[in-house]
Amino acid sequence: MSYETLLVETNGRVGVVTLHRPKALNALNSQLIEELNRALDALEADPGIGCIVLAGSERAFAAGADVKEMQFLTFPATYRDDFITSWERLSRCRKPVIAAVAGYALGGGCEMAMMCDIILAADTARFGQPEIQLGIMPGAGGSQRLTRAVGKAKAMEMCLTGRTMDAAEAERAGLVARVVPAADLMAEAMKTADRIADMPLAAAMMVKESVNRAFETTLAEGIRFERRLFQALFATADQKEGMGAFVEKRQPGFARE
């Protein structure tokens, strides 16, 4: 499969997608979104892949939706075509996705990172929703996911003023799982991704589904949902192997069914 705005490779059981529009700081245009969706379809369909890493460049994870593409859009066209719908593919990915963020993650770039399951940040990372400075507002979930991640006070301030957060603040606020030196970002992302990809696939996918359900439902319903998934995992060979290996004091050899 050929891509012009992405680099896609597989490394063992990990699919690595690197956004690659260097001249535009990885601004997210429609071609990139179409290619990203195609890459995600292929990696999800590949039973050998257990985790996906989404990365940008050293300078920018992504500096937002492509302003040059949006500049002359009108309300009727934006409403009718609802181009942001096509961005949602990433949030529907069922396999775990790690965002490896260095440099700018602004606007749609920050929103895309937040659609991933774990954000690992380089110490150079900057997160923000500066859309208001363009006369618009976050359009790919930023006002919702940022608020859930960092709370109303910071989300409101960032969306209303366009102020960006550095990596340390983002970690304190709970937006990112971990901050690492920029030079180590991809190695750390791969280490985490390898570890996840080595887990039983059904369990990893169900963990993702269950944690995400916490944002969509009540506590009682969420706990009921978790209980069903927990029970279902007893139907897998990997549960027999995992518990058998523990009891027999050996390393498990998962089938990752």
Ligand code: CAA
């Ligand atoms: N869209 C299109 N092109 C972009 C871009 C974007 N979002 N961000 C950067 N670029 C382009 C610049 O136009 C420039 O191209 P040229 O060399 O052809 O002029 C190139 O990338 C390099 O950018 P700068 O010269 O501006 O680099 P800088 O280091 O001076 O500044 C920056 C970096 C602060 C990130 C600045 O580029 C910037 O503010 N970018 C826009 C950020 C933004 O507003 N993002 C939100 C977009 S709207 C959105 O995302 C909507 C949504 O919610 C879905």
